[in-house]
Amino acid sequence: MKSIEARAADFKRDLQPFAFTEQMKQEFYDYWSEPNKSNTKMRFEQETTWDLGRRLARWANNNKDRHNLQKTPTGYRTIPEAKVPETDLEKLDYELMLYRLNFEKVPFNQMDKWYDYLKANKMLKRFGKDDVEILRAAYGDDNQKCRCACVQWTFDWLVNEGRNFTWLKSQL
Numbered sequence: 001m002k003s004i005e006a007r008a009a010d011f012k013r014d015l016q017p018f019a020f021t022e023q024m025k026q027e028f029y030d031y032w033s034e035p036n037k038s039n040t041k042m043r044f045e046q047e048t049t050w051d052l053g054r055r056l057a058r059w060a061n062n063n064k065d066r067h068n069l070q071k072t073p074t075g076y077r078t079i080p081e082a083k084v085p086e087t088d089l090e091k092l093d094y095e096l097m098l099y100r101l102n103f104e105k106v107p108f109n110q111m112d113k114w115y116d117y118l119k120a121n122k123m124l125k126r127f128g129k130d131d132v133e134i135l136r137a138a139y140g141d142d143n144q145k146c147r148c149a150c151v152q153w154t155f156d157w158l159v160n161e162g163r164n165f166t167w168l169k170s171q172l
Contacts, residue, residue: 008033008042018056028059088117092165099155106155112147118154123168125154 002010011033015025032044032055044050085091092114098105118124127135127150139145158164 004035004039004042007045011042011044014052015056018053020056020060024060024063025056027063028056089165089169092117096155096158096164100159108148108152109144110148111151111155112144114151115147118151121169122172123154123165124150125157127153 012029015029018025020028032042034043035041036043036046044055083090085094095106095114115124131153135146135149139149158168
């Protein structure tokens with residue numbers, strides 16, 4: 001019979017083909033390779049049933065939040081880190097994404113913060129005479145609400161087109 005050290009090395013080698021993070025595989029190895037008091041068997045060798053793939057999948061499922069994993073039909077994969085929007089254009093695209101998912105996540109009364117940026121970059125939806133009349137009828141002389149509505153109509157236009165502000169800027 002092989003020594004416990006040799007069996008531990010074999011166990012570690014058996015983990016390598018699996019597509020999990022090295023950190024997760026190391027934690028799995030550390031837990032399941034723990035020797036008994038007499039140092040003759042490892043924890044996994046004392047189990048009555050053992051399927052390495054199934055045990056790893058269960059381990060991943062139990063620790064998916066800690067290891068940033070997402071279950072897919074073919075197993076688990078690492079969730080890519082979301083890029084934090086840095087530029088105004090990235091922030092605008094992020095707000096548009098939130099608006100697309102649930103328009104209530106982007107409050108109407110805060111949309112005017114984008115008005116000047118969109119106007120300066122010629123990215124506001126073009127408004128016809130009828131549009132202007134609708135805005136005046138709805139909001140009268142309330143400039144802030146008119147600005148919010150202009151931005152919202154631009155958001156709606158892009159959502160309906162299935163586009164974003166990065167695309168729009170590339171078209172100018």
